Amino acid sequence: MKQSIGPQTMLYPAPMLLVGTYDENGRANVMTCAWGGICSSDPICVTVSLREATYSYHNIVRAQAYTISVPSASLVKQVDFVGLKSGRDTDKFAALGWTATKAEHVDAPYVEECPLVLECKVVRTVELGLHTMFIGQVMDVKADAGIMREKGHLDIPALDAICFDPNNGHYYAAGAPLGKAFSIGEEL
Amino acid sequence: MKQSIGPQTMLYPAPMLLVGTYDENGRANVMTCAWGGICSSDPICVTVSLREATYSYHNIVRAQAYTISVPSASLVKQVDFVGLKSGRDTDKFAALGWTATKAEHVDAPYVEECPLVLECKVVRTVELGLHTMFIGQVMDVKADAGIMREKGHLDIPALDAICFDPNNGHYYAAGAPLGKAFSIGEEL
Numbered sequence: 444m445k446q447s448i449g450p451q452t453m454l455y456p457a458p459m460l461l462v463g464t465y466d467e468n469g470r471a472n473v474m475t476c477a478w479g480g481i482c483s484s485d486p487i488c489v490t491v492s493l494r495e496a497t498y499s500y501h502n503i504v505r506a507q508a509y510t511i512s513v514p515s516a517s518l519v520k521q522v523d524f525v526g527l528k529s530g531r532d533t534d535k536f537a538a539l540g541w542t543a544t545k546a547e548h549v550d551a552p553y554v555e556e557c558p559l560v561l562e563c564k565v566v567r568t569v570e571l572g573l574h575t576m577f578i579g580q581v582m583d584v585k586a587d588a589g590i591m592r593e594k595g596h597l598d599i600p601a602l603d604a605i606c607f608d609p610n611n612g613h614y615y616a617a618g619a620p621l622g623k624a625f626s627i628g629e630e631l
Numbered sequence: 632m633k634q635s636i637g638p639q640t641m642l643y644p645a646p647m648l649l650v651g652t653y654d655e656n657g658r659a660n661v662m663t664c665a666w667g668g669i670c671s672s673d674p675i676c677v678t679v680s681l682r683e684a685t686y687s688y689h690n691i692v693r694a695q696a697y698t699i700s701v702p703s704a705s706l707v708k709q710v711d712f713v714g715l716k717s718g719r720d721t722d723k724f725a726a727l728g729w730t731a732t733k734a735e736h737v738d739a740p741y742v743e744e745c746p747l748v749l750e751c752k753v754v755r756t757v758e759l760g761l762h763t764m765f766i767g768q769v770m771d772v773k774a775d776a777g778i779m780r781e782k783g784h785l786d787i788p789a790l791d792a793i794c795f796d797p798n799n800g801h802y803y804a805a806g807a808p809l810g811k812a813f814s815i816g817e818e819l
Contacts, residue, residue, distance in 0.1 A: 445748060445773035447735070448783045450675045453772050454749065455701060455792045456644040456805055457669055480668030481645055481797065482680045483759040487638045490678065490764075492670045513643060519809045523816025539819070547635070560633060561642065569757060571671040571766070576678075578759070584641050585633035595636045597643075597798045604643045606794065606805055609669065610785045612813060617644055617794055618806030621707045625800060628711025631727070 452478075456606035459522060459614060462491050463510040463543070463552045464502035471543030471552035472530030473512070474499045475522060477607040478574060487581040489563060492574040498530035503577050507565040508549035511579075512557035515603040516616050522605065523614070548582035558587040558602055640666075644794035647710060647802060650679050651698040651731070651740045652690035659731030659740035660718030661700070662687045663710060665795040666762060675769040677751060680762040686718035691765050695753040696737035699767075700745035703791040704804050709744075710793065711802070736770035746775040746790055 457477040464472050478492035491509065493500045503509050514522050521539050528535055536543045542555035546562040553560040563579025590601045599617070606615040645665040652660050666680035677699065681688045691697050702710050709727050716723055724731045730743035734750040741748040751767025778789045787805070794803040809815075 445732075445743075445775055446779060448772050448774055448779075448785075450769045451772045451783075452669050452672050452675050452769075453747070453785070454646055454648075454667075454669050454677055454699065455747070455787060455790060456646050456794050458642055458644050460642070478669045478671070479642075480678070481640050481642050481666045482678060482764050483666070483762040484640050485761040486759070487640050488759055489642055490668070490670060511642065516809055520815050520819055523810070523812060523814065524819045525816070527813060527816050544633075555633075559641075559643070567757065567759075569755065569766070571674070571676055571755075573673040574671040576670050578757070581638045581640075584636050584639045586636055587633055591634060591636075595639075597636075597641070597796075599643060599796045599799065599801065599803060602643060605809065606644050607812070608785075608787045611787065613787065613811055614809040614815075615787060616806030616809055618804030621704055621793065621802040621804055622711065623801055624711060624795070625715060626711065627708050627802075628713070628715050631708055631712045 453610045455608060457609055459605035459607045461512040461514055461525060461554055461557060462499055463512060463554060464499045465506060465551060466502050471536050472498055472502060473525055473535055473554060475526035477609060482578060488578050489581060490576050490578050492576045494574055503565060506550045508551045509563050509579060510546050510551045510553040511561040512554035513559040513604055514557045516605055519605055519614050558590045560585045641798045643796060645797055647793035647795045649700040649702055649713060649742055649745060650687055651700060651742060652687045653694060653739060654690050659724050660687055660690060661713055661723055661742060663714035665797060670766060676766050677769060678764050678766050680764045682762055694738045696739045697751050697767060698734050698739045698741040699749040700742035701747040701792055702745045704793055707793055707802050746778045748773045
């Protein structure tokens, strides 16, 4: 018998993402985002949802582009710092000593220090209320050599991504392998 | 210097979710879904994206409702089984010995054996190409006593959710705590 805890923004794991944009003066900004995920395989698209109150919202509306940088757990304090500050009054890249690299396919910067990056072109904007969902077509995925294996496959334990717990506002590490999809259920 | 691996449906962690629906005969079905996430805080909404070819797609279109059951790692083989079968020719609840409980607020069933459940009413449908995104307003969240702590807070390690790696098609456990959000970055 389950207990009701009422409507909540709770789904786990939520991905801990860094959304990169340029402002109108070409200055790179980055914000944290856990309201997002994959939404389409063909075309390959992802979503990020932002409040209009954020600096990044206006940057995305103007450029119709953003990047997603996936940080490793070793960067968790820096990630939290990103979430504590606004690009309106803080140059977060400068404050953290991070490098903003211009994306190859879209007009947005990514965080060089993050091992995995998606370059996204906005193809649909959905107003939902407090948040606006920017559906981005993934124009390219880029990865550090340290998380690359053979034939474009990624080393997920080496990526060491961060999970966000929206219920408690807590960061968690990603964990150990459990098995191969479309495979381990065959024995049942 | 990052290496390009081209456009890919790759974002990590992706959540391993079970989407519950009733078919036109009132029979409960469940499918796996990793293309989803939170998209809005007010109203509280989540997304799941399904291919029109799935049995569940038509169930959602008809009922304008679905549930999301979040499985624990102990159920990973059963979860994989769900992804290997179609509700068209398999009663997955019966095959797995699972219990389909009717949601309280929407016309859809959830998996009683999963510790965390969201009841979702479709408020927007977005055709994206191969996938259709169903934006669902979260009408209620329900949790087993075993993952409840004080005051509606959830015990994330006890939930023991599954992360999906779309790049390699692999399941991973969720891992250890890293720190409190909007807090641990303050010391930088």
